[in-house]
Amino acid sequence: MVRLLRPFGRAVTYTRWLHLFMAVVWPAMWIFLDEAWAFVSVVPLAAAGLVPGMRVVEGVQARLLLTGHRPDDTTTDIVVAPSATWADRGRTVVWLEARLLIGSCVAMLTVQLPVLAVDLVNAARGGRQGEGSFLRLTGSGWWYGLLSPLPLLLLAAVVVGSGELITRLARRLLGPSAAERLSALEERTEQLLERNRIARELHDSIGHALTVAVVQAGAARAANSAEFTDRALTAIEETGRSALEDLERVLGVLRESERPVSGRPTLVDAVRLLESARASGAKLDAEVAGPLETLPGHVSREGYRILQEALTNVLRHAGAVPARVRVEVAEDALTLDVRNPLPDARAAPGRGAGLRGIRERAALLGGRAHTGPDGAGDWLVRVELPLG
Template sequence: MVRLLRPFGRVVTYTRWLHLFMAVVWPAMWMYIDDSWVFSSAVLLALAGLVPAMRVVEGMQARLLLTGHRPDGESMDIVVAPSSTWGDRGRTVLWLEARLVIGCCVSMLTVQLPVLALDLVAVARGGQQDDGGIVRLPGHHWWYAWVSPLPLFLLAAVVVGAGGLITRLARRLLGPSPAERLAALEERTEQLLERNRIARELHDSIGHALTVAVVQAGAARAAGDPDFTDRALAAIEETGRAALEDLERVLGVLREAERPVSARPTLADADRLLESARASGAKVDAEVTGPLETLPGPVTREGYRILQEALTNVLRHAGAVPVRVRVHAADGALTLSVRNPLPGGETAQGRGSGLRGIRERAALLGGRARTGPDPAGDWQVHVELPVG
């Protein structure tokens, strides 16, 4: 019983009922102009369905009254957009005609079934039946009073069933076309890729800054040298300021989707990373060759982040060890290599999120990345990115 009564506790049941009543409001005005008002309304609705903007109007009504979603919501069940193809126009015409037919039936039954219930009671008491009733009741029988609630139960079933039917039709006829579904999927994919990119940006930038700060602070405390402490604090300040700039830029993109992305660091700024690693105690042997300033924007920006993550991993996992950095741009490719000894001959699996981010960055640019121990026992990050 509770399950049967549950739909009548939902607002959407009554908004769907209202939506079906609205389907015959302005077509019914033709009753006063032309006797064939149903035919005239069907023809006019077919012509109106060919207007691209009609899909917007019907979609807004259907979203608000049939599904309970706001007209400007993100639900893709029902599209609020002009018809872009003749297929969309044809489906809009079918929707308008179906809405008219179902709306006429529900509107008529909404009026006639309560009238029938009253007639059953009146006839059972010896009264006269209303002339406008859809069913003629023979005779005056006492048991008519007992069946008088049945038309009301039937009306309730009609309201719930017709509401569900018109909603399914709306999702089918006013829903997105295959082209629109593909466009929405592509947009969603772009959003996910952008979120992943932002996550990598934050991981690499903030992770590098925190790693440098921790290493510098630990070294300064262990050294007990005021001059070394001053240099360590200066390195922490510089790295922290750069991280704050990156954080503000990323947060600005998240807050304002249309805001242009400010300049991101490139491999031309690689010296900043190398000096930061040296200030943290690592003995960096760097060799940067080739025209880095002519590299395409995506390549040089992602190359900077890859180098940053590789140096961060050295400081975080190996500490103050010798690091060999080679960056070479030539022959249509950018080659980046970072190699360092593993402390105490340890081995690593290379399953961290930072290394995964390096491989993802390389893959998105059509390149490849190798991370892990080499035959000599050192840890290496070797990345090749196409420049063309």
Template sequence: MVRLLRPLLRGTTYTRLLHLWVPMLVVSVWLFVMPSTPWVPALFLVPLGLLPAVRRGEGVQARQLLTPGETEPGISEGRSASWRDRLRTVLWLELRMLLGGATVFATVWLPVTAVELARCAWGGAPSGVPLLDRLPPGRAWALLTPLPLLALYGVVVGLGELITAGARRLLGPSAAERLAALEERTEQLLERTRIARELHDSIGHALTVAVVQAGAARAAGDPAFTDRALDAIEETGRAALADLERVLGVLREAERPVSARPTLADAGRLLESARASGAKVDAEVTGPVEAVPGPVSREGYRILQEALTNVLRHAGAVPVRVRVTVTGGTLALEVRNPLPGAAPGPGRGSGLRGIRERAALLGGTARTGPDDGDWQVRAELPAG
């Protein structure tokens, strides 16, 4: 019983009823002025529905009154972009007027019927209401008094559900709007993935350097070395904090302009950080690195950062060979280091997967794995 009466406690039931009543206000004024032409309002809806802005107004009103609080109601708030949208809007207006008329009739006559049945049950005189004024007095009418009210409940709830279903069908997003929404969702997912990679690469590199430096300083027992290690940890931590603030700024304010991400022009910072951690880095840069397009240069920086982080994390203070080459419209990055022992299989770890994802998004390739006794990370990105 409680479940049956639950719609009476929902505000949506009454906002939907209001939505059905609204168009009948205009119709009632017309019928008061010209009662002999009740069909004119329905005819007037045809040119009205062809106006592109009408669809937007109906969509906003339907979302607010038919589906309040729903994040994805399936009702568009856009203007009509095609003749198909205009015709759907016309059908929607006609449906809304039809169901609105049925609602007004039910909400007026069903309560009146219940009152008249109660009057007859108590021996009241006929009230002059058509059809109901012919009911003879009798106690038996008391048994039928609740029926019009139950019918009113069913009509109000049922017509509310029907008009909502009609709104989703006729005011729902067009094919172009669905495609645009899908593209926007895809862009959001790609942005979330990019931010996750940014945090993984930047924070992971900083933590790896800090751990390696702290361990080396404890093992060395040399105050001068400890000072150098603390300087390296401080510098790497500051850079990581700057990256973290930039990424969090993107998350907090989508429209906020953010500072430029590091590019291969800043690769010296990575190399010095790795050297300060004990790695013997042999770096060679060939070609016009400064001419590499921004997106490619930024992703190249992150690939190099992740490769050096993996060296420090898994191999420690070992010789590392870094080659950055720009030739013929291609940026080639290669990082090699001796294998510390049993090599992990290719494809393990989110960092290596992130390297391949970054290269693939730019139309390039990346290879990670053992090669002639070394561990190799090699990426080729289009730089034309």
């Protein structure tokens, strides 16, 4: 019983009822002139459905009254956008005619069923049946009173059932087309890729800064030298300031979804990255071959992050060991090599998020990445990124 009464406690049941009544307002106006005009109104209604903007009007009404969603909600079950194709226009026409037909039936039953209930009560009391009822009663008798609740129960079923029917039709006829679904899927994919990229940005930047801070603090404590401690604090300050700038930039992108991503470091800034690693105790032998400033922006930015993660891994896992860094710019590819001795020649390849991020960055640009022991007792990170 509670389940049967539950729909009547929801506001959307009555807004759907109102939505169906609104569909017959305009045709009903013609009835006062001539009943035939109510049927002639079907033709201009179909013509209105061919106007692209009509889909927006109907979509807004359907969202507000049929689903309870606001027009600016992210739900995509009912589209609030002009018709882009003739198929969209055709579905809008079918929607308008179906809404008119169902609305006319519901409006008629809404008026006639309560009248019928009153007629049944009058017939039970021996009174006369009123004019305008669509069902004529014969005779009179007390048993008519037993039937009087049935029209009201039927009206309740009509209100709930027609509301569910018109809502399903709206999702079908005013819902997104195949092209719109594909566009929404592509947009969602772009959002997920952007979130994944931001997560990698934070991991690489903040992880590098924390690694430098930990290594420098430990080295300063072990050295017990005021001069070394001063250099360590300077390196921590510079790395921390750079990480804060990266954090502010990423948070700005998250706050403003339409804000373009700019100001990210590139391989042209690799000198600062190498100096930060040297200040942290790494003994780097760096070689740069080719003009870094000619690299495409996306390749240079991702190359910087890959180099940063590779150097962070050297500091974190190997410590103050000699490392060789080679950056080579060729005509068709960028090659990054970072090689350092393993603390343990039997160490297994890493499976951390940093190495996975290096491989993901390379794969997104159509490149290749190798991370692991090279068989000669060294740990090797080698990445090739195409320039096309």
